[in-house]
Amino acid sequence: MSASVHRLGSRPPASLDPMVAVTAHDMNCVNAVILDRMQSDIPLIPKLAGHLIAGGGKRMRPMLTLASASLLGYGGTRHHRLAAAVEFIHTATLLHDDVVDGSDLRRGKRTANIIWGNPASVLVGDFLFSRSFELMVEDGSLKVLKILSNASAVIAEGEVNQLTAVRRIDLSEERYLEIIGAKTAALFAAACRIAAVVAERPEGEEAALDAYGRNLGIAFQLVDDAIDYVSDAGTMGKDAGDDFREGKMTLPVILAYARGDAEARAFWMKAIRDGDSSDAMLAEAVRRxxxxxxxxxxxxxARHYGQRAIDALGPFSSGAAKDSMIEAVEFAVARAY
Known part of the structure; x- marks a missing residue:
């Protein structure tokens, strides 16, 4: 048991390097599974999937599965295929999201839908979802299958919930948190939780890892939504102001609208509800x-949820894995600066 309490922000600068180091050997095994399972006799499938999978992503979600397994002292290999399944679920949702959002950039590169078109992106996303379920079934654990399949359904629900909330200027903070808890945090939570299942640890440790992943996921998305208004394509890997142009009611807009006078609210209605998203309007939105x-x-x-993620690790013993998971939270909330 670790009695020490880590306060978020107490060890800058933050980096994912410690988690990369802790999971390096296991990640090589996961990458081999990913490479093997994205192959197909249809050449477009590995070509399009590889564009995104090899596109410079940090592989944070599968790394969380591996780091969680290391935290628990798990010595087997089941987590390799399951971490690959997590990455396939994530990649499939990105392919579908970029089609839905009409995105041009992902991680600083042109999106697959821009290069190969929307139909190919949707269908290859479906292929990767199918591969993820093959890997889950091969693991043989109904509990793992339940956790990951439920997360997949929740993610889809979150995306539909977000779609129906576009340009809804009256969106509540509660519904916004519900959306990001589903579309982003659910997979973070599941990625961590399945490590406790394969390590055959008690329910309390499962719940603690779930809470760590869920709160980290919410913090991660809050930061993403914030930096859409304060960063640039070079930093973010996507175009600044994308959320604004798409009419997404993220927390920065919800707060600015709620705190504005009648004139400010009229501005936000014009920008979000009516879709006036010119560069001049974006600049004005940032100023407001x-x-x-x-x-x-x-x-x-985001820092509040990040601290909750760190606190959830309290029951676990200190060591390199726990330190790396704390540092991952520090990294997630420091990305804007």
Whole structure:
């Protein structure tokens, strides 16, 4: 048991390097599974899938599965295929999201839908979902299958929930948190939780890892939504202001709208509800967010959830794996700066 309490922000600068180091050997095994299972007799499938899978992503979600297994002292190999399944679920959702959002950039590169078209992106996403379920079934654990299949369904529900909330200027903070808890945090939580299942640890440890992943996922998405208004394509790997142009009601907009006077609210209605998303309107939106501290307070909320993620690791023994998981939270909330 570790009695020490880690306070978020107490060990800058943050990096994913410690988690990369802790999971390096296992990640090589996961990458081999990914490479093997994205193959197909249809050449377009590995070509399109490889564009995204090899596109510079940090592989944070499968790394969380591996780091969680290391935290628990698991010495087997089941987590390799399951971490690959997690990555396939994530990649499939990215392919589908980029089609839904009409995105041009992903991790600083042109999106698959821009290069190969929407139909190919959707169908290859379906292929990767199918591969992920093959890997789950091969593991043989109904509990693992239940956790990951439920996460897949929840992610889809979250995306549909977000789609129906586009340009809804009256979106509540509660519904926003419900959306990001589903579309982002559910997979973080499942990725961590399945490690406790394969390591045959008690329910309490499963729940603790679930809470770590879920709170980390919420913090991660809050930061993403904040930096859409304060960063650039070079930093973010996507176009700045994408959320604004798509009419997404993220927390910075919700806060700026709630804190504005009648004139400010009229501006946000024109921008979000009516879809006036010119560069001039984006610049004005950023200015209004600065005036209302909307981005700063979104980041503060991210730090709150980040601290909750760190606190969830309290029951586990200290060591390199736990340190790397704490550092991953530090990294997630420091990405804007």
């Amino acid at each position: 967010m600065q005036d209302t501290r909307a981005v700063e307070d979104t980041m503060a909320r």
